[in-house]
Amino acid sequence: MSIVEKIEGNIKVAVITVSDTRTKETDKGGRLVIEYLKEMNTTVDEENHFIVADDKEEITKAMERLLDKDIDAIITTGGTGIARRDVTIEAVRPLFDKEIEGFGEIFRMLSFTEDIGSRSILSRAAAGTSGRTVIFTLPGSTGAVKLAMERLVVPELNHCVHELNK
Incomplete structure (x- = not known):
């Protein structure tokens, strides 16, 4: 892993895997x-890392539980x-106050050029x-996780959290 930036302060992150089989x-x-995230000096408590079924209602409930906590980021x-x-996407997008359109656009561009091509x-x-x-x-x-984390999330997580808290 090539982590460029350490996190300033204690950023609390939750991780949800959406899967019927994992x-x-x-x-x-x-x-x-x-x-x-560990390389970035963030905090991911075991209680904030879980697997949720591919079910819109279950995903929404999990996200809402986390949004009620003092969590800086959810991945x-x-x-x-x-x-x-x-x-x-259908479960998470309605929870957005603001969508960060550039993330999806750039992720797909990087996926096209560096990973899976037209898929x-x-x-x-x-x-x-x-x-x-x-x-x-x-x-x-x-x-996809490696690409997103190395090229987008890791370089911008600290900045995103800073912007949301200033």
């Missing part, structure tokens, strides 16, 4: 997100594609803010 033992994407993995069960059009990765919390919704594959 367990904490098989959740490679969620664990990878946490590995990057989700999984459920961002176009399959019938992929409903993470990147199927990605619906998104980001936004809710109150003082920044939310990143990432695809579930480890390649």
Whole structure:
């Protein structure tokens, strides 16, 4: 991992994996997100790392529980594609006060040029803010997680949290 920036202060992050099949033992994407976050000196409490079924209501409930806590950032993995069960975006987007359109646009561009080529059009990765919390919704594959964390989330997380709290 090539972490460029350490976090200033104690940023609290929650990680949600959206999947009908993953367990904490098989959740490679969620664990990878946490590995990057640990290198950045953020705090991810075990109670704020969990797996939620590919179900719009379950995802929304999990997000709302976290938004009621003192969490600076929420990162989700999984459920961002176009399959019938992929409903993470539909669950999360209504919670945004402001959408960060550039995140999804740049993620798809990077995915196209550096990872999966034209299959990147199927990605619906998104980001936004809710109150003082920044939310990143990432695809579930480890390649997508690595790309998003290294190229977008890690370089901008500190700045996003700072902007939401000034």
